[in-house]
Amino acid sequence: MTVFKLAFPRVNYSGVGAIEALTERLIESHGSEKGLLISDPALVSLGFAEKILNSGLNIDLFDDVRPNPDTNTVNQAYSKYVEVGAQFIIGFGGGSSIDTAKAVKILSANEGPIAAFNGIEKVKHAGAPLYAINSTAGTAAEVTSNAVITDTKTHVKHVIISDKIIPDISVNDPSIMLDIPSSVTAATGIDALTHAVESYVSVGAHALTDYVSLEAISAISQNLPLVVDNGKNIEAREKVALGQFIAGLSFNSAGLGMVHAMAHPAGAHKDLPHGVCNAILLPIVCEYNRSHRVEKFAKVAKALGVDTSDMSEEQASEAAISALHELNRRVGIPSGFGQLGVSEEDTLSWVPDALADPCAGGNPYPMPKEDIIDIYRQAL
Template structure:
């Protein structure tokens, strides 16, 4: 992360490595939506200095870039060769992820998202071989996050938990992780956006985003991420914000197959659902998601982010090809996805 490098945090890590007799070189060119070019530049540096281990420091962007670098270093070819599910043959170079946001959970998952600027899409690389061998989550490293980033990454974590819980690949273990994450985020995200120095809330968010990561790392995700990836790739928009805007609209679409599960999420968010049927509970869940998003300053719709209706067809086509779309509880048509985009404007 270039900002952490400027602040001297990267240098502290380098100094600690040097004290142990370990030479290191820094790549800090990762874009907020890491690109194929970022991976190639980092890989060239790694080869030049004959590195045998990778350490990523920052949030999801440097983690994903580092995953791409370490995977191609061990397997050869280009990062685009690994788009899809479990396309690699060999474990990546050892990767240690030091996390500073809460969060993407990229520091502990098998997901790696890289933007292909030539095709204007985000490639979803879902591969057990990109999972870091060690991840570090220290909430003290997250205290410096600005409000906007705290809100966006927190809503990303909420999206992970919600999508994992309604996923067709959910199981009792992922359910437990997802619901606990929902509760902790509902209790702490507003607090930490309001006061970034609230150490208890920061710690809760660090645990919550990790739990959400455990959930979606096994149950996968759904249309929110499949659609958000296209917005990020096409318009270079922040991932967490795209997720936050799309989340209530996709879940409104999912009610037809997942009303009972959405009611469970409403209860985990603190809503009294005892007198509600599944449909009412699901609507309460969606309303509570909207409230949290509004309270932490998320834009009301995609129009505010510069999204254009004439791009909906391309966005929808690519969303349905995304690996995350496979486990959405409702499998829709291109016109269905276009309508969700339209509702989210």
């Protein structure tokens, strides 16, 4: 058997009340030590940060995180960390807040700039303890070794991958997800589905990630339309949150592919939502990869809820692509980048970054420049 690695948080709390379980543990372990809560203005305005700020922890707040966090945001958050003399960090929100918290964790023990850590395992020292509370059920940032930070000077997304930035404790509490807008629910949910599908067909996939990926595909695809239709559906929210969590476990071990490699430049250059970029590209890239993973895409179809009993493997694999297109339509994903104001000239400028992205190496088949150009064209 090929050697494979699994890396994930030491502890995870999931379910309604998980935030309170975390704060109780942190009060016990950190006492009066100073912590820094890194979040975004929306969560603070909705009052969810109060669960942390009024918990009895000695906490200061940095809430200037923006979507697609950049190097300026990271530097400001780290300055706050130093200013208040923090000894531990809580990232509270979606991928933007948690990735910013991961970057501050890096800088707490390693000399910057943060761009120096772009790539795989370039972080030498683990830094301050990090606790991550997921609020979107999308990025799985609370469980993974990845952080994505946009460089404000070059407009390149630095993809930092290191076991040393995996949060010590992760939290998935669906009670804070009930008021997420349907468009955000859809985009983050398809982001999580992308993690599951890409890790399932990646070159790094193995027996354990195969099992987990299929379970995640099933949980997310069956329940995402329900929470898009009714954000207060706590049972479906919990199932989507679980699906995105285990999809994170899978891609943290097996890796991703060209969907993410091509989505990262779109977010960096046009400040587009990461989940939407992934969703637009997912069925198109999967069709490109399908002939190299026919058996696996046939199983993806079944996990997506397609009745494949009377289909050949080839037919079932084609049905998987159709089902991905249909799920995008069902939850309201834009049909292409053109709807978001992107031109073909824009996509041509993204190609070098897509080729250089660390996620590209996980794709089941190498994608040359000409094919990347063609896929971006199809995605318009």
